[in-house]
Amino acid sequence: MQTSLSLSLDTRRKRKDNSYPIIIRLGHFQKTTSIATGHSVEKIYWDDTKKQVRRAYKGVENVQLLNNLLLSELSKAQEVVNRLQFNGELDFLSVKQLKDKIVKKSKYESFFEYGLDKAKELRVAQRFGTARNYEGVLNILKVFNKNKDVKFNELNHDFLIRFEQFHLSKPGNSQNGLASYMRTIKAIYNKGIKEGIIERDSYPFHKYQIKINPTEKRAIKVEYIKKIMELNFKKEHPLFHYRNYFLLSYMTMGMPFIDMAFLRINNIIDGRIKFQRKKTSKLYDIKITPQIDFILKYYISKKCKLDFIFPILKRDSLELQYKDAQWGLKNYNKGLKKIADLCNIQERLTSYVSRHSFATHAMYRNIPLPAISSMLGHSKLSTTQIYLKSLPSDILDSYQEELNLL
Structure with missing residues (x-):
């Protein structure tokens, strides 16, 4: 192994009290660096042969305890080196990278x-x-x-x-x-x-297994989606925006509220909405249908390219904009509860319902599961299946009849 560790007195750095730092000298492939221990002594109290503080040192109550602490730090550093050697990683690290791993190991016991x-x-x-x-x-x-x-x-x-x-x-x-x-x-x-x-x-x-209970399915019937569409709110109505957000999410393949909040005018390109999802960084390219265009027209008029499309984010810094989005989502869900009451929807109406409903209704239209998964931006089909309600018996009956004809 071309790596060495030893306790040493750094005589290049004299302190105001005439002491010198005690360091761990790290050598790795003919290059050296030092790791601070946080202790220092005058040169006369350092035994360079035994690599320890002499008993005559009066700067601490117990010199033996100090030497044990120094040896413990050296031992921890050696453990990191041994592990890296065992895993076959040591030879591919620079001396700085190796030092960083040793220092980080000791720093983050908590x-x-x-x-x-x-x-x-x-x-x-x-x-x-x-x-x-x-x-x-x-x-x-x-x-x-x-x-x-x-x-x-x-x-x-x-x-x-x-x-x-x-x-x-x-x-x-x-x-x-x-x-x-x-x-x-x-x-x-x-x-x-x-x-x-x-x-x-x-x-x-x-040994510990993370358990989850089956989640309540959040999709609503197509008839309820139509009821929400038929709500004829004026622009001044407090539920006007919330109705639009819900329908737009449903029409844009279940676009999450956070992505809707951050949409800008320049995300609209050649009749399409192009954006990157905040959660997964996946790129989306969604066609603007006449129904989507009808909603967007109200929001994009007289705005510049860098303006946000929807009146959700009010502040300038990104961190504050995320807080605006959180607050906007909270109010949005409150608004959806009122919309559910107006439409006599018994299910709990939240921002997630539009996304789950889109996925379920796409399944009812016999859109293949991999396509639905791609539309939702899922990396696993199992995630998509969580969104979907169980297939109704009439669909299962039709599948059975098709197989019986073979």
């Missing part, structure tokens, strides 16, 4: 600290929704753990079981809500494994 730093990185990448999700779940974990820190090695199978019991014991909490939290915890933990913060052998989800 699952909370690591998760919050990942949330900060997501904000820098302008993925504000996922960042808020990380922060929210970490706050819930902290409440469960009575505001105490959680180390990576403490977040084990037993911890997950206790958190599950804590969550489900609260009135109103659901199994699917727990599943959402667990998926976030799992995502953060997987990032930690990928970055070498924790070993895969410690993975708590090897």
Whole structure:
């Protein structure tokens, strides 16, 4: 192995109190760098032969404890190097990359600290929704753990079981809500494994299974869609926009509200709506039908190319625009509840209903499942199937009759 680690006194950097930093000297393929330990001593108190602080040093109460701490830091660094060597990764790292892996390993013993730093990185990448999700779940974990820190090695199978019991014991909490939290915890933990913060052998989800209950189907009948279309609101009516958003989502292959909110005039090109989904980054290219055009005409008149099409986002910064979208979605769902009452729709009407209804009605029209999946932007057919109601018996009967004719 062409990699070495040793404790050393960095005599190039003298401090104001005449002490020198104690470092871990890292050598890798004939290049060297240093890793700070956070401790320093005067040169006369450093034993360069034994690579430790001399007993005569009076700067701490217990010199032996200090030397043990230094050896512990050296041991942790060596563990990272050994793991990289075992996995066949060591020879393909520069000395800087190797140092980064060693420093990160020691820095992020705390699952909370690591998760919050990942949330900060997501904000820098302008993925504000996922960042808020990380922060929210970490706050819930902290409440469960009575505001105490959680180390990576403490977040084990037993911890997950206790958190599950804590969550489900609260009135109103659901199994699917727990599943959402667990998926976030799992995502953060997987990032930690990928970055070498924790070993895969410690993975708590090897034994813990995330369970979900079948979700309530959210599609409504075509007759109800027609009733919503027939609502003749004036432009000043408080439900005017909400009706339009619902119908436009249904007509544009179930476009999510967040994507609708961020649509600009320049997304309309040659009679088509071209945009990139916020959640999946998938590119969409949707034909503007006469029905879609009828709704859009009201919103695009006298606007510039960079203007938002719909009056949902009010502020300039992207982070504040996401907050505007959240607030807009909340009001939209309240408006849909009133629209359901007007149309005598018994099912709960939400922003998701237009998307689920589009998928279900497409299935009734015998559009192939892979095509519906592509329209919705799903990467897996199983995700699309969650959106769809069970096929009615008359459709199953017709399929059976076709097979009996073979």
